[in-house]
Amino acid sequence: MKQSEIIALDAKHVWHPCAQMKDYEDFPPLPVASASGSHIITKDGRRIIDAISSWWCKALGHGHxxxxxxxxxxxxxxxxxxxxxxxxxxxxxxxxxxxxxxxxxxxxxxxxxxxxxxxxxxxxxxxxxxxxxxxxxxxxxxxxxxxxxxxxxxxxxxxxxxxxxxxxxxxxxxxxxxxxxxxxxxxxxxxxxxxxxxxxxxxxxxxxxxxxxxxxxxxxxxxxxxxxxxxxxxxxxxxxxxxxxxxxxxxxxxxxxxxxxxxxxxxxxxxxxxxxxxxxxxxxxxxxxxxxxxxxxxxxxxxxxxxxxxxxxxxxxxxxxxxxxxxxxxxxxxxxxxxEDIPGQVKHRSQFLADCMKSVADSTKSLRNLRSIGFMAAADIVNPSTGQPYPKELRIGFKASQAALRRGALLRPLGDTIYFLPPLNTDNNTLTQLAEITEAALCESTKNA
Ligand SMILES: Cc1ncc(COP(=O)(O)O)c(C=O)c1O
CATH class of the missing domain: 3.40.640.10 (Type I PLP-dependent aspartate aminotransferase-like (Major domain))
Incomplete structure (x- = not known):
């Protein structure tokens, strides 16, 4: 089936979880062809970083x-x-x-x-x-x-x-x-x-x-x-x-x-x-x-x-x-x-993930309340000019997630809280790339807000 056919058939019959389905009209779901390690691969060959371990479950990545x-x-x-x-x-x-x-x-x-x-x-x-x-x-x-x-x-x-x-x-x-x-x-x-x-x-x-x-x-x-x-x-x-x-x-x-x-x-x-x-x-x-x-x-x-x-x-x-x-x-x-002593590895690599979120915060000035533990780092999106949260109606978190997806990372912010919760064995290059994508996505979504 072609990518467009999958999306059309999905739109006709599938009721997606935890979503306002009207949003899918402007922003259709990703047609997944395969998944490997920390990446989801789409029908048209794009590699998307699964930054939230597919709802927090893919602890060791896809296809181990x-x-x-x-x-x-x-x-x-x-x-x-x-x-x-x-x-x-x-x-x-x-x-x-x-x-x-x-x-x-x-x-x-x-x-x-x-x-x-x-x-x-x-x-x-x-x-x-x-x-x-x-x-x-x-x-x-x-x-x-x-x-x-x-x-x-x-x-x-x-x-x-x-x-x-x-x-x-x-x-x-x-x-x-x-x-x-x-x-x-x-x-x-x-x-x-x-x-x-x-x-x-x-x-x-x-x-x-x-x-x-x-x-x-x-x-x-x-x-x-x-x-x-x-x-x-x-x-x-x-x-x-x-x-x-x-x-x-x-x-x-x-x-x-x-x-x-x-x-x-x-x-x-x-x-x-x-x-x-x-x-x-x-x-x-x-x-x-x-x-x-x-x-x-x-x-x-x-x-x-x-x-x-x-x-x-x-x-x-x-x-x-x-x-x-x-x-x-x-x-x-x-x-x-x-x-493989995964808990030991998490302990060892936890700071790198936290630093990735910090680098996004430092360069965009649009994150506050940075927090991290183990292989999870989170922060709240704020207006870089005022340091204050955006009005909820602007759905900045949602817009940032769309901008990130276009650039190759699946983030699903919780409201305006953005977080990284990738597979525990995600390599440092992928994490660095995730930080770069998040930075660009935040800049785009906050630019004219
Ligand atoms: C802490 C916690 N408890 C319970 C659940 C529910 O699990 P499930 O979605 O498998 O029913 C979740 C799911 O995200 C969770 O995070």
């Missing part, structure tokens, strides 16, 4: 040869058999490896996307409390400005109205804690300690509900969809301490932060805390297949264990739970992370 080989080998055996009443070598070995990520969280439950993993963790927490003599614990609290997915329950746990407001009428009420104080990253002195007064406000709202809370939900250290905002790991230590004293569980949403995006394998490691549940997806298969996992401890698991008629079983099921192709990709991904 080892993962391809592992998936092909699995396909030769079988592609999918239900995980109820069956077991297989791939899922068993994967689970054993996942159990090593954050002991004592050594039990693994599988699903096929991040939102569902978060719902599973929330359901597990509620049912755990029902079955351990604490039925009054049926509420959740979550950090302000969080994002946990698009299902009704996870929209309620999140705090991003852009996605949740049309559904406000049916969202269960989930308490949002007092605003967080953010910092610019681990190099910022504010990273060392969460301010006492901000913590006291959070603690007060927790104290008021202490007896009814089942779990506290958070994205550890880095909030993604809420604007790529970073906070001190000290907040996580305080939450762990408070939760222990009050018999409340912690659910860490590591769907975006997991698999070394912030440096260590899990972002909770910055704080040295162990949550009660960890939700993983995205980097889990390095973006090779829809798969997610929830980790919990053997103690939690035992609250669901008993004779059939005790009714204690966790009766959640998804058709593609433990999908074999996803599991094969995830297993190989974990091996690569370990053998």
């Amino acid at each position: 040869p080892r993962i391809r080989c592992a998936v092909e080998k699995q396909m030769d055996k079988f592609e999918h058999v239900l995980l109820a009443n069956t077991c297989n070598e791939t899922v068993a070995e994967l689970s054993a490896r996942l159990a090593g990520l954050c002991p004592p969280l050594t039990r693994v439950f599988y699903a096929d996307n991040g939102s569902t993993a978060m719902e599973i963790a929330m359901k597990m927490s509620l049912q755990y409390h029902l079955q351990t003599g604490m039925p009054e614990r049926r509420h959740f609290a979550s950090l302000s400005n969080g994002y946990h997915g698009e299902s009704i329950l996870t929209l309620a746990a999140g705090d991003c109205e852009l996605y949740s407001s049309p559904f406000a009428a049916v969202l269960p009420r989930i308490q949002k804690l007092a605003p967080i104080r953010y910092c610019s990253g681990p190099q910022d002195p504010a990273w060392q300690g969460f301010p006492e007064e901000a913590w006291n406000k959070i603690k007060n709202s927790l104290d008021a509900k202490a007896e009814q809370l089942s779990a506290i939900i958070f994205e550890p250290v880095l909030q993604g969809a809420g604007g790529m905002l970073i906070y001190s790991p000290d907040l996580l230590r305080r939450l762990r301490d408070w939760a222990d004293k009050n018999h409340v569980q912690l659910i860490a949403d590591e769907i975006m932060t997991g698999f070394a995006r912030t440096g260590p394998m899990l972002a909770c490691e910055h704080a040295g805390i162990k949550p009660d549940f960890i939700a993983l997806s995205k980097g889990l298969t390095a973006g090779w297949g829809p798969m997610s996992a929830v980790l919990c401890s053997e103690d939690t698991y035992m609250a669901f264990y008993g004779d059939y008629f005790s009714g204690k079983a966790f009766m959640h099921s998804n058709t593609y739970c433990g999908h074999a192709l996803g599991a094969a990709a995830a297993l190989e991904t974990l091996k690569i992370f370990e053998e």
Whole structure:
């Protein structure tokens, strides 16, 4: 099919995610022919830098040869058999490896996307409390400005109205804690300690509900969809301490932060805390297949264990739970992370990525609030003449992304927040080129604004 034919057929039938479809009339979608490493290649042969790892999941880039080989080998055996009443070598070995990520969280439950993993963790927490003599614990609290997915329950746990407001009428009420104080990253002195007064406000709202809370939900250290905002790991230590004293569980949403995006394998490691549940997806298969996992401890698991008629079983099921192709990709991904010490590489190369964003800021004067952690760097677009944000109606971030795409980089700013979140193995030349493209795109989009 010709490029123009694909675009025409797409325009007629496809409803794209997270988009006002009218925008596609002026700015049609990229017709992808292939993808390799940190690049997407279009039908007409253009190489586009995937600066956001295809919605944060392509941790090791596109078409990684080892993962391809592992998936092909699995396909030769079988592609999918239900995980109820069956077991297989791939899922068993994967689970054993996942159990090593954050002991004592050594039990693994599988699903096929991040939102569902978060719902599973929330359901597990509620049912755990029902079955351990604490039925009054049926509420959740979550950090302000969080994002946990698009299902009704996870929209309620999140705090991003852009996605949740049309559904406000049916969202269960989930308490949002007092605003967080953010910092610019681990190099910022504010990273060392969460301010006492901000913590006291959070603690007060927790104290008021202490007896009814089942779990506290958070994205550890880095909030993604809420604007790529970073906070001190000290907040996580305080939450762990408070939760222990009050018999409340912690659910860490590591769907975006997991698999070394912030440096260590899990972002909770910055704080040295162990949550009660960890939700993983995205980097889990390095973006090779829809798969997610929830980790919990053997103690939690035992609250669901008993004779059939005790009714204690966790009766959640998804058709593609433990999908074999996803599991094969995830297993190989974990091996690569370990053998190539990807967290060590991220630690080593993190500054280069941050410097790329800084060079764009220095040359354009149209970025402020620079922040970075691991292999993520972000900043907010401002008017270079006034240093102030642009009115939202101007959609400067959107215009900058269009200008970048014309020049060869796929950026998807969050409003007017621009960020780099490329595959963790993106080479320095590509990062330098990404900075140059971003600089030119910002100059173009802010010139006559
Ligand atoms: C922190 C976080 N939680 C949950 C989700 C939802 O994952 P999914 O899109 O796979 O449902 C996302 C997706 O971006 C995320 O960033």
